[in-house]
Amino acid sequence: MSNVADKPVLVTGASGFVGSHTARLLVESGRKVRVLLRKSSNTAAVKDLPVEIIYGDVLDPNSLRTAMQGCSSVFYSVVDPRFWLTDTTPLYRNNVEGLVNAMDIALELGVERFIFTSSMGTLGFNPNGPVTEDIPFNWLDRASPYIRARLEAENKFLSYCREKGLPGVALCIANTYGPQDYQPTPHGGMLWDAASGKAKYALDTSAPTIDIRDAAAAALLAEKHGRFGERYIIANEFISNYEFYRIAAELRGNPPLKIIPISIARAIAATAEAIFKLIGKKDYLLSKDAVFLSGAFKTMDNSKARKELHWNPRPIKETIKDAVDWYAQHEKAP
Numbered sequence: 157m158s159n160v161a162d163k164p165v166l167v168t169g170a171s172g173f174v175g176s177h178t179a180r181l182l183v184e185s186g187r188k189v190r191v192l193l194r195k196s197s198n199t200a201a202v203k204d205l206p207v208e209i210i211y212g213d214v215l216d217p218n219s220l221r222t223a224m225q226g227c228s229s230v231f232y233s234v235v236d237p238r239f240w241l242t243d244t245t246p247l248y249r250n251n252v253e254g255l256v257n258a259m260d261i262a263l264e265l266g267v268e269r270f271i272f273t274s275s276m277g278t279l280g281f282n283p284n285g286p287v288t289e290d291i292p293f294n295w296l297d298r299a300s301p302y303i304r305a306r307l308e309a310e311n312k313f314l315s316y317c318r319e320k321g322l323p324g325v326a327l328c329i330a331n332t333y334g335p336q337d338y339q340p341t342p343h344g345g346m347l348w349d350a351a352s353g354k355a356k357y358a359l360d361t362s363a364p365t366i367d368i369r370d371a372a373a374a375a376l377l378a379e380k381h382g383r384f385g386e387r388y389i390i391a392n393e394f395i396s397n398y399e400f401y402r403i404a405a406e407l408r409g410n411p412p413l414k415i416i417p418i419s420i421a422r423a424i425a426a427t428a429e430a431i432f433k434l435i436g437k438k439d440y441l442l443s444k445d446a447v448f449l450s451g452a453f454k455t456m457d458n459s460k461a462r463k464e465l466h467w468n469p470r471p472i473k474e475t476i477k478d479a480v481d482w483y484a485q486h487e488k489a490p
Contacts, residue, residue, distance in 0.1 A: 163228035164188040167207075168214060168258065173332055173341050174273050175233035176201030177372035180336075182231070183207065185376065192223040200338040214254030220261045229269035229379050230262055237342075239302035239445065242438035247305040255309050259316045259324075269379045270324040276364060276391055276453055277303045278310045279328055286457040289328070289387050298452075300445040310387070317385035325382030327374055330391035330456065333475050334368035335482035347476070348483040350401035353410040358401050360415045361451030364391035365400070367478075370469040377465040391456040392469040403473060407480050421447045 165182060169175035170191035179202055182189045189207040192214070193199065199209075212219020214234050224230060236250035255272070262270050277299075280291035293307055316322040337344040349355035374390045382388065402412040425447045431437075461467045 163226060164190045164208065165229040165231065166190045166192060166224050166227045167231045167233065168192045168223075169233035169235065169273070170202050170207070171197040171199060172233060172235065173201075173337060173339070173344075173368055174235075174329065174371055174375075175231070176336065176338075177334075177368050178231050178233060178375045179205060179207060181369070181372045181376055190223060190227065192219070198338065201336060214258055215249060217257050217261060220258055221265070224258075224261050224265050224267065227265075227267060229271065230258065230267050231271045231273075231375055231379075232258055233273040233375075234258075235273065235275075235306075237302070238439075239300060239449075240439050240441045240443065241301075244301035244305070247302055248308070251305040252309045252312065256312060259313065259320075259322055263316075263320060263322060268323055270322055271375050271378050271382070272310075272313050272324055272326045273375070274310045274313070274326045274328050274387065275306045276328050276330045276389070276456065277449075278307045278387075279389070279453075279456070281452075282454070286455045287389070287453075288457045289389055289460055295452075298448060300449065302445075303449075314385060314387070323384050325378040325384065326387035327371070327378060327390045328387055329371050329374075330364035330366045330389075330453070332366055332368045332371055333479050335478050337368070337479065337482070340483070344479065344483075347401070347404055347479055350413055351404035351408045351410070351480045351483065353405070353408065355401070355413060357416050358397040358413040359421050359447070359450050360397065360417050362394060362396040362454075363451070364394050364453055364456045365472055365475070366390055366392050367470055367472075367475040370467070374461060374465060374467050377467050381465045383464065386464075388461040388465060388467075389456050389458050390461060390467075391458055393472040394455040395472055400472070400476070403476050404480055407477060408484070418447070418451060421450075 167179045170179045191207050192210050195211050210223040279287050280294045317324045331343050425444045428442045
């Protein structure tokens with residue numbers, strides 16, 4: 157790899173949670189950072205960073221070409237997370253077509269590293285133990301359009317690495333939490349609601365978690381150590397909603413949330429979904445897919461990332477405290 161200090165790097169999706177933290181860590185590492193943003197993007201997460209801004213869109217190859225020109229590495233963190241859309245066309249355009257455009261331009265311009273922010277939603281289920289990168293996707297019958305779009309994107313990415321020589325590394329990232337969550341993300345918003353006493357109930361589920369700063373660290377380590385065409389699980393502690401939100405509530409002197417059995421949540425979601433469809437309501441958050449995904453992901457084995465990337469994530473209690481302190485300071489109740 158060339159002397160990275162001599163060339164800029166590009167971060168796409170830099171207004172988002174993963175992208176902004178990746179850009180921040182790159183700046184702190186002394187890199188020359190360029191970001192691709194839509195003119196409509198909320199720039200709160202990067203407005204204090206000394207980065208070069210290129211306005212454009214991953215659906216516009218010309219703007220991608222301008223942004224990527226002369227860059228040694230691309231950190232691709234564009235994702236359309238709107239799993240609740242009734243019309244799922246944007247999910248495929250933004251999550252799949254945009255990535256293909258970026259990969260084509262990266263190959264055209266000779267980019268040396270392409271770090272792709274993927275999702276734990278592309279991993280297969282393992283009923284007999286922790287999930288690893290080697291388990292093929294095996295739950296297409298339960299996959300929502302959002303998951304299918306993320307899976308298609310990752311499959312195209314891996315095929316570009318195999319067949320076209322894209323120097324790419326994929327990171328399968330779990331639910332992210334931490335400070336500087338300006339939007340906030342849905343997960344982060346629920347964390348703050350639990351901590352501040354606004355939320356009273358949570359589902360009886362558990363999920364893998366990761367500190368957003370550790371996700372960004374994994375991206376930089378993948379650029380340095382990742383093997384081309386490989387994917388790495390970027391997930392840390394598997395924790396129940398009860399324990400996760402109990403820690404958060406305790407930090408602000410509030411009682412733990414009451415837990416709703418998953419069977420009741422499924423029934424509520426099924427009823428609500430039927431009513432929404434009957435009255436023609438679109439883009440609703442409460443759905444059977446959402447309830448299913450809230451508890452679909454189990455313990456994940458991050459040993460490959462620890463060994464090959466030299467990645468060492470922090471304890472979840474530290475993440476929760478830092479996130480809650482930041483939300484409190486910024487009064488980021490959604």
